Amino acid sequence: MEREMIVILDFGGQYKQLIARRVRACHVYCEIRPCTTPLEELRALAPKGIILTGGPGSVYAPDAPLCDPGLFSLGVPVLGICYGAQLMAHLLGGQVRSAEISEYGRTQLWIDGPGSPLFQQVPRETTCWMSHRDYIAALPAGFIATAHTPACPTAAMEDTCRNFYALQFHPEVLHTPEGTEMLRRFVWDVCGCGESWVMDSYIEEQVAAVRAQVGTGRVLLALSGGVDSSVAAALLSRAVGKQLVCVFVDHGLMRKGEADKVKAVFGPGGFDLTFRPVDAGERFFAALKGVTDPEQKRRIIGEQFIRTFEAEARALGEVDFLAQGTIYPDVVESGTGSAGAVIKSHHNVGGLPKDLSFSGLVEPLRPLFKDEVRELGRKLGLPESIIRRQPFPGPGLAVRIVGEVTPDKVRIVQEADAIFQEELQRFDVDTGSGQFFAALSNLRSVGVMGDGRTYEYAVVLRAVSTEDFMTATAARLPYELLDRCMNRIINEVDGVNRVLYDLTSKPPATIELE
Ligand code: XMP
Numbered sequence: 001m002e003r004e005m006i007v008i009l010d011f012g013g014q015y016k017q018l019i020a021r022r023v024r025a026c027h028v029y030c031e032i033r034p035c036t037t038p039l040e041e042l043r044a045l046a047p048k049g050i051i052l053t054g055g056p057g058s059v060y061a062p063d064a065p066l067c068d069p070g071l072f073s074l075g076v077p078v079l080g081i082c083y084g085a086q087l088m089a090h091l092l093g094g095q096v097r098s099a100e101i102s103e104y105g106r107t108q109l110w111i112d113g114p115g116s117p118l119f120q121q122v123p124r125e126t127t128c129w130m131s132h133r134d135y136i137a138a139l140p141a142g143f144i145a146t147a148h149t150p151a152c153p154t155a156a157m158e159d160t161c162r163n164f165y166a167l168q169f170h171p172e173v174l175h176t177p178e179g180t181e182m183l184r185r186f187v188w189d190v191c192g193c194g195e196s197w198v199m200d201s202y203i204e205e206q207v208a209a210v211r212a213q214v215g216t217g218r219v220l221l222a223l224s225g226g227v228d229s230s231v232a233a234a235l236l237s238r239a240v241g242k243q244l245v246c247v248f249v250d251h252g253l254m255r256k257g258e259a260d261k262v263k264a265v266f267g268p269g270g271f272d273l274t275f276r277p278v279d280a281g282e283r284f285f286a287a288l289k290g291v292t293d294p295e296q297k298r299r300i301i302g303e304q305f306i307r308t309f310e311a312e313a314r315a316l317g318e319v320d321f322l323a324q325g326t327i328y329p330d331v332v333e334s335g336t337g338s339a340g341a342v343i344k345s346h347h348n349v350g351g352l353p354k355d356l357s358f359s360g361l362v363e364p365l366r367p368l369f370k371d372e373v374r375e376l377g378r379k380l381g382l383p384e385s386i387i388r389r390q391p392f393p394g395p396g397l398a399v400r401i402v403g404e405v406t407p408d409k410v411r412i413v414q415e416a417d418a419i420f421q422e423e424l425q426r427f428d429v430d431t432g433s434g435q436f437f438a439a440l441s442n443l444r445s446v447g448v449m450g451d452g453r454t455y456e457y458a459v460v461l462r463a464v465s466t467e468d469f470m471t472a473t474a475a476r477l478p479y480e481l482l483d484r485c486m487n488r489i490i491n492e493v494d495g496v497n498r499v500l501y502d503l504t505s506k507p508p509a510t511i512e513l514e
Contacts, residue, residue, distance in 0.1 A: 004193045006030040007047040009037065011055030011065045011083050017329060018172040019051060019081065021369050022180055027195035028187045031367070032332050039068040049077040049191030052084025054170065058098070058134050059083070059090040066091075077163035077190045082132055085166035089157070092140035092164070102133035103151050106175055113146030116158055117189050118165060118182045128155065128169035128176040135168065163190055199375050203235065206364045210239035217320030219362055222309055223248045223275075225262035227389055228325030228365060231373050233266060234380040235364050236323055237273040245274040245319070247312045249305055252281025252407070253396030255437075256414040261385060276316075280308045281407075288398065288405045294514035297405065298345055301395040306354065313356055323362040328369050343510065390435050391469065399514040403442035408495065409457075413440050415493040416459045420485050427481045434465040434475055438489075439502075439513045447497035449490075456497035459489055463501075464511055472506040 006023050010016050010032050023030040033042075035052075042050070050071060057064045069091045072078065080088035086096045109128040111119050128149070136154040139145060143164070147156035158165045165186060171179030187193045219236060223229045223246040236244045246266060250259045259277075266275045287300050313319055365373055377387045397413050398405045417438035424436055439460045447454040461482065466472035486499040502509070 003029050004048050004196050005045060006049045006051060006187055006191065006193065007037075007042060007045055008032045008051045008053060009035045009067055009071075009084075011035045011053050011067075011087070012057065013054030013081075013083065015170060015172050016053045017332060017369075019053060019183075020328075021371070022172050022183050023051070023187055024197060024369060024372065025180070026184050026187050026193075027197045028191075028193045029197040029367075035065050035067045037067075039070045039074075042068075042071060043074060047076055048193050049079065049187060050074075051186075052078065052080040052087060054082030054084060054131070057083060059086050059096050072162075072164070077186070078165070079186050079190075080164075080166040081172070082168060082170060083134075085157075085168050086132075086134055086136060088164060088166045089136040089138075089140055089143075089154075092143075094136055094140035094143070095138035096134050097137040098133055099135050099151065101151060103130040103149065104132075105130065107149045107151075107169070109147055109149055109155055109169065111147050111156075113144060113156070113158070116146045116156070116165075117160065118156070118158070118167075118185045119146065120185060120189075121181050122178045126178050128171075128179070129173045130155075130169050132168060136166070165190065199372065199379050202368075202376065203238070203379060206235060207239040210236060210362060210364055213360065213362060214240055214243065214321055217243065217359070218316075218318065219244045219321040219323050220313055220316070220319045220358075221246045221323040221325075223262070223266060224394070225254070225258060225386070225389075226325075226392060227370070227373060227377065227387065228327055230262075230265070230325075230382055230386045231377040231380065232323060232325035232365055233273060234271060234377060234382050236362070237271045238380065239364075241272045242274050244323070245276060245316060247309055248275065248277045249308050249312075250277060250279050250281065251284045251301065251305065251396060253284065253301075253398050253405070253410060255392070255397070256418040265383060265386060276312060278308055278312055280304070283308065285405070285407055290404060292403045294399065295345060297398050297514065298395050301398055305394075310354075310356055319356075320358065321360045321362050322356075322358040323364070325365055326363045327365050327373055328367055331366060344512075344514075388432065390431060390437075393512055399512045400437060400439035402440065402513050409440055412457060412459065412493055412495050413438055416440075416489045416496065416499075419488045419492060420461055423481055423485050423488070427478055429475075429477065429481070433467065434463065434472070435469075435511055436463040436475070438462070441500065441513075443498075445498055449497065454497045456495055458498035458500055459493070459496050460500050460502050460513065461485060462511070462513070464506065466506075466511070469511065470506075472511055474501075474503045474505060477501075 090096050107130040109126050111124050142159040143157045145154045145157050149155045155168045171182045287304050374387050401409050420438045441458045441460050443458045463475035464472035465475050
């Protein structure tokens with residue numbers, strides 16, 4: 001089906017996904033493409049508009065990322081943001097220079113062109129989020145400046161005849177309060193997009209697409225109980241019913257009661273699909289015995305998972321398709337191939353089985369962002385307990401236990417975590433934008449309980465606020481909540497005589513302990 005689309009050309013900016021999410025929130029479909037996308041490919045996509053992202057480069061540097069200047073001749077509206085704005089100036093004959101001082105953070109913004117299509121509803125004086133050193137020193141022919149800041153004469157410029165717009169600041173971040181409005185005006189008014197990106201029609205489209213791809217074949221999905229694989233299961237079951245086989249490998253490292261919750265939702269009486277739970281805890285514990293190195297733990301769990309999954313798949317006999325809950329951020333990140341130091345090998349447990357052959361891969365969530373996946377899940381009737389589930393690492397509690405993983409340590413973390421979750425709920429803490437969990441340090445220390453000496457473990461409460469899980473700060477939880485958790489955990493969980501609250505941000509720490 002033909003769908004109106006905005007193309008976002010990526011010049012290496014850290015906010016590219018945020019731009020895409022804001023455009024999607026206007027119910028307009030968009031895709032992120034590398035800035036080097038050939039003109040012919042862009043033309044074939046027939047976008048209603050193009051957005052050029054920010055990026056760390058300077059347009060006049062020899063290695064500056066560029067796009068084909070021919071895109072300005074496609075007759076399609078273009079919006080340049082930050083580096084994208086400077087590139088537009090540079091490629092169309094303006095001048096970009098390095099400023100004496102850089103502008104960073106929240107900045108006063110004056111609108112000089114109140115008639116601008118982007119600024120119709122924007123007050124004359126507002127704020128924006130700046131992050132730049134280079135600036136547009138001379139405008140290309142045909143452009144007028146439409147906004148300025150104390151240090152930046154061209155905070156926005158436009159050529160309404162050709163439909164080219166440029167913003168030096170970042171409209172996509174919430175620190176630019178009018179930014180969403182500006183993006184909305186660009187995609188709706190300038191590009192003329194309608195609100196065609198809605199989840200109801202996405203369900204219909206995907207159900208038809210999956211049926212066409214799969215026919216009468218059998219589809220196998222590794223269901224973890226996380227949001228993505230659960231929504232994929234619900235969607236696929238609507239498309240192909242019992243032809244879908246969901247294998248749920250319970251590695252014994254889930255949070256308290258979680259395995260039962262997954263079984264209740266997807267087992268008999270739940271969705272119309274073939275559900276195969278595998279109780280593999282013993283196997284995982286045996287493989288993890290004596291292992292203390294975090295990376296080795298991850299490797300072992302990944303490997304055990306694949307082996308268990310493969311054995312189950314073989315026992316099923318003929319399977320034609322493998323389904324995965326891949327979502328758009330996975331696609332974008334793996335496509336850009338950013339090279340950095342390996343801090344942790346974040347393999348999702350459930351990577352591709354190596355020794356099984358399938359005639360195709362089914363990925364019904366591939367174009368979706370997380371918030372869209374949640375919306376889809378709600379429409380498909382999944383319970384809130386799954387939709388609002390906090391991200392949980394593939395290797396489970398094994399990365400929340402420092403040192404060797406044993407069934408007893410898992411019990412301690414499960415019990416302590418359940419208490420923490422109960423209290424978070426009781427104190428009405430919004431856990432939506434972060435991660436809140438109990439972990440187990442490898443620290444044992446001396447205590448005194450009931451006149452006797454104890455030598456027990458220290459539970460760590462970890463709570464972070466984060467937008468993107470790349471950086472995070474410790475959540476400011478009420479002291480009474482922490483105090484109550486300490487009290488309950490010591491009293492109710494055997495093997496614990498200390499409770500610590502982890503104040504560390506990321507960086508320097510990571511969110512999980514291992
Ligand atoms: P870190 O600990 O690296 O975590 O700050 C960032 C986010 O990633 C999750 N995480 C994982 N997810 N497999 C996963 O699927 C893993 O091995 C893994 N390790 C960490 C973590 O829960 C947080 O949301």
